[in-house]
Amino acid sequence: MALKISRKKPASEVSTASTADIAFLLIVFFMVTTVIAATKGIEFKLPKEEKNPQQQQVKKLEAVHIKLFQSGGFTVDKNPMNIPSMKQYVQQKLESSNYNKFIIIQCEDNVPYGNLIEILDILYGMKAKNIAIPTKREIEEWGVL
């Protein structure tokens, strides 16, 4: 009598030896291809057409004028200053006008953009509300600065 001894068939297994390899390959692939999209920056609003040009002129006369030079230095209301003294001066002006004081920034042609951003960054940090960067055309029109 032949006894059928049923052998348990070995369960078919998926080899998992390469799981770690695949995981690392995927990680490296996505690390290399992911681009960190820089979408943050300094917000700046261009002025809409001012309805009252006289009022605009008055605001500009009373404003704090910051002029940047290509040497890297800058003047505030025609006085050369460094960053700490500029911060102090502007802070005083802002506090006395409830942060509504206009700050006009003017740059010479060869001033690097980074310098302008530095000044803007400081002014935003001080919560200045009205910052104007007039174009050369506007400066010529005003003739005040």
Add this chain to the structure above:
Amino acid sequence: MISVRRKQRVDPTIPSASMGDIAFLLIIFFMVTTTFSVDKTNVSLPVSFNRVDVERGAGVIAIERDGNLHFTSGEEMSREILINDLVALASQVIVADPAHVFIIKADTDTRYYYINQVMESLRDSRVVNINLLTMQRKTPL
């Protein structure tokens, strides 16, 4: 009497039942987080401590160090343009959406002369909302 006990050998196997789940999770994660940048101009951005997020779909005006301009309204890939074309292109976008945001992606060493030209063109196009793209500065000035 020496009792010899055979140590029960446990076969080392990593359970692979969750491999599929992990794979799908990773796929979904990357599908959701991948964003397509409309402008691939290589510029060395300036740094600032205070930064504000920009919504998706904003237009990009990239200004390279030597003054080369690249423009996109936010819906197509950016292309190189001349300064004289900027007013027309930006106006087209503003006519459709007056509050459209434009990102200025300029190199930190770009001369202010080029920035001024772009600003003049944007004023003429009646652009109101601008974001000056920067990298994060770690400490405030």
